[in-house]
Amino acid sequence: MEHHQVAIYLVAMAAGALLGRLAPAAGPGLAPAINPVLGALLFVTFLQVPAADLVRSLRDGRFLAAALVVNFVVVPLVVAAMFTLLPADQALRVGVLLVLLCPCVDYVIVFSGLAGGSSRRLLAATPLLLIAQMLLLPGFLYLFMGPALADVVDLAPFVEAFAVLIVVPLALAWALQGWAARRPAGQRAADAATTAMVPLMAATLLTVVASQVPGLGDGLTAVAAVVPFYAAFLVVMAFAGKAVARLFRLPAPAGRAIVFTGATRNSLVVLPLALALPESLAAAAVVVVTQTLVEVLGMLAYVRLVPRLVPATPPSGDRPAP
Numbered sequence: 001m002e003h004h005q006v007a008i009y010l011v012a013m014a015a016g017a018l019l020g021r022l023a024p025a026a027g028p029g030l031a032p033a034i035n036p037v038l039g040a041l042l043f044v045t046f047l048q049v050p051a052a053d054l055v056r057s058l059r060d061g062r063f064l065a066a067a068l069v070v071n072f073v074v075v076p077l078v079v080a081a082m083f084t085l086l087p088a089d090q091a092l093r094v095g096v097l098l099v100l101l102c103p104c105v106d107y108v109i110v111f112s113g114l115a116g117g118s119s120r121r122l123l124a125a126t127p128l129l130l131i132a133q134m135l136l137l138p139g140f141l142y143l144f145m146g147p148a149l150a151d152v153v154d155l156a157p158f159v160e161a162f163a164v165l166i167v168v169p170l171a172l173a174w175a176l177q178g179w180a181a182r183r184p185a186g187q188r189a190a191d192a193a194t195t196a197m198v199p200l201m202a203a204t205l206l207t208v209v210a211s212q213v214p215g216l217g218d219g220l221t222a223v224a225a226v227v228p229f230y231a232a233f234l235v236v237m238a239f240a241g242k243a244v245a246r247l248f249r250l251p252a253p254a255g256r257a258i259v260f261t262g263a264t265r266n267s268l269v270v271l272p273l274a275l276a277l278p279e280s281l282a283a284a285a286v287v288v289v290t291q292t293l294v295e296v297l298g299m300l301a302y303v304r305l306v307p308r309l310v311p312a313t314p315p316s317g318d319r320p321a322p
Helices: 005-022 026-047 051-057 061-083 090-100 107-114 119-145 147-152 156-182 184-194 197-247 252-263 267-275 283-309
Strands: none
Touching (some): 005 026, 005 197, 026 107, 026 156, 026 184, 026 197, 061 119, 061 197, 061 252, 090 119, 107 252, 107 283, 119 156, 156 267, 197 283
């Protein structure tokens, strides 16, 4: 399955899109399943990151600084450059801002790991990234849209996502690691859980796509308008992330993780924010969902291309100075 994982993920997305189109009534029923399958996926991801490695990575000041710079300096500048080119529709602009200004803290760890990025460093950075986006998002909205929209942000979805998708899976993973270190049965359980990575990723993609595709029907115009911007964002952030990684002289695994954290966005967490907007801004939710679909396709490309963009052994002329 690992050898054919990209093909499996494409099939899962196609199946999700087909299910969403043929059985649109199933969409609302699948939406509550997103967090459980994503939590299970992250549990398996965290299980492969030893607790001791995570504690050590918290001392990696250069990586944490690079993650903050790429997400809260570079990304807002890229979004600002794109913002003037967006259609004037307020709901569309709010949706784009909500999703592009918030870095992902969940499946980015999985995709980065598939590309040889440092999962433990990204995992260590997640609390910092969540806190920073909670604090900065209202200010960013104020700068881009004015004071009338700065109060649309509710912290509750961020806190809930951190507890459900990060704290609980991480605690369970550490508990299983402790059991595996003491008992053969625990090691067998850990090994069995680890083999579920690819099926869980496929289940997550199928669930997200199938649950969100029905909502695109009434917003195809908005979808057509934002897709080029989301695709351009992925392209620009690949090279911007590489530049930041080189600026901080990070090794290849850490550099790849920086590329991924700069490119992936927190769409599954900000979707409840978009759904809570007034009726006049209802299209913002469709705009956020569209980013999810574009990004998942982009991540499948990233898994193949980022190792080439940030090679493990760069040419001698490109090696950073000691």
